[in-house]
Amino acid sequence: MSSEWLNYHHLHYFWVVAREGSIVRACEVLHLSQPTISTQLQQLERSLGGELFERKGRGLQLTDLGRTIKRYADEIFTLGNELTEVARGRPAGPHRLSVGISDVVAKLMVYRLLLPALKLPEPVKLVCREGHLEDLLKGLVAFELDVILSDAPLSAGSPIKAFSHLLGECGVSIFGTAKLRQAYKKGFPQSLNGAPLLLPGSQTLTRRALDQWLDEQQIHPLVTGEFQDTALMKVFGQEGIGLFPGPSAIEAEVCRQYSVKVVGRIDQVRERYYAISVERRLKNSAVLEISHAAKSHVFHIEK
Template sequence: MSWLNYHHLQYFYVIATEGSIAKAAEKLRVGQPSLSTQLKQLEESIGQELFERKKQRLFLTEAGKVAYEYADQVFRLGNEMVEALSDRLQNNRVHFQIGALDSVPKHITREVLLAAYKAGNCMVSVLEGKGEELFRELTAHKMDLLVSNYTPSVDYQKLYARSIGKLDVVVCGSEKFKQLKRNFPASLEGQPFVMPTTHSKLRRDLDHFFTVNKLRVDVVAETQDSSLQLLLGQEGVGLIPVARHAVNELVKEKKIQIIGDLPGVKEEIWLTSASRRIENPIAASLMKNFKIED
C-alpha cells in the first residue's frame, strides 16, 4: 500500500492555487528550493508529473488536475471537520453562522434567527453583504446558511436552495403620497420611486409590471439595502415597492402608508445551504422546516 505525505499534498495544492512556486513559498513561508524538492518527492511517490512548465509558468498536467480535485476535497473536508468540532462550545452550544443579503427585508432575517434559537441551544453569527460574495463564503463553508431573494447561479453546483415563502408586494409611501390611492395603479404615472437595484429578480418583475400597465415612473434612487429603502420611503424621497410582510409594523405605527397592491408581483425568499459531510444541526433543522408565516 503506497503512503501519502499530506504535507507534500498541501504544498502541491498551494502551488497549484497560487500558480507558481515563488508565490506558494511566500504564502507557506518555506524556501523555494525546499518546496521544489518536496513537490518532486510527491511526484515520485505517485509516479506522475503534476506540472509542466511553459514560458516560465506552471500548468497542471492531466494527472495534476485529478490530484488537485482530490486535494481540494481533502482540505475542504478537513476544514469542515475542524469547524464542526470547534463549533461545540463548552456549554454544548452550537455555533450557527448565517448570511443574509442586504436586499432581504430585515424582519425576515429576524424570523430565521428566532427560529434558530427555537431549534436548539445555539450562538448565532450574522454576516450581511452582496450576493456573489456571500454565495462564495457559503461554498467555502464559512457560514452554514444564507437567506436571499434569489437563487445561486449555475456556477455554484454544490449549493442547495429551498423557497421559504412568496411575499405579496405593495407600493408604499409617506403621507404626502396618500392621494395616489385613488385610481391606483394609473396614479403611479410619473411618480418618484426608490427601487431595488437591477440585479434583483424583484426589480425585473417590477419593470415588467410597469411595462405591461404602460406606466412610466421616475426612478430617483436605487438601493439593494432594504432598510435604507424603507428609510427613504418614510422620508418621502419616493414611493417604495416592498413586500407587505416587511411594512406591517410600520403601517401600524403610521410611519408609512400602503398606496396599493401590485397583483402578480411577488418577492420570493430562499434559504441556501452547501453540501457538507457533517451538518450543522441548527442549519439542517431550518432547511427542513422553516417557512415564512403570513
C-alpha cells in the same frame, strides 16, 4: 491526505495563527517562539498536502485550503471547549449557525426568517455574513456557512454543487408616509403615474419584475432614487422622499419600523426566497426550523 493521525497540537497552533492574523501575535498568545510555530505549521501543511497561508503584505492570508481547515478547526476547538465545560458541570455553549445573506434581501425579511432558529429549546449562536451570492456560495462549499438566504435560486449552469430550497413567496406592497398615502392611494395602481418612487437597484429581481409590470400597465412613475441597500431606500421613504416597494409578507414590520402606511399591493409581482445548502434535503435542525416557520407563518404555504 496522509493516512497518519492528525496532530491536534499543530492544528491548534494553526488555528491561533489564523485567528490572530500573524505568527508574531500567535507567539504572544501561545508563549512559544516563532521558529517553533513556523516549524509545526510546516509539518501540518505537509500532513494535509497543501499550503495553509500565503503572504499578504506584512501579514498572512488563508489559502482556500486554509479557510476550509480553519472552518473545521473552529468546530473542533469549539466542541472541545464545550466538552470541558460539560465535564466541569457547566452548561454547554450555544450551537453555532453560520448564515450567508444575499445583500439584496430586505433586512426585516432576514429577521423574520431567522428568528425561529433563536427560539429553539437548544440555544443558537447566530453568525451572519452578508455579500454577493457568488461570494457566499464559495463560503458555503468551503463549509464556512451552513446555509444561504437568497432571493434567487442557484442558477442551472452554476459550477457550485448546492441545492435551492424554496422558503416561500409573496407579492409586493407599495409604502409611503401618511401624506403620500393620502395623495396616491385612490386609484391605485394608476395613481402611480408621475408619483415619486424609490426603487432597488437594477441588478435585483424585484426591480426587473417591477419595471416589467409598470411597462405592461403603461404606468410611468417619477423615479426619485435607486438604492443598492434597500434599508437605506426605506429610510428615504420614511422621510417622505418617495413611495417605495417592499415584501407584502412583512407589511406590518415595515409600517411599524419606518412609520409608513401601505398605499397599495401588487400581487402580480412576486418575490421568492430560498435557502441554499450543500444538502439535497435540509438536515440542520436550526435550518429546518427556519424552513418550517417560513412556510407556516411567514408565507403561509398550504401543505
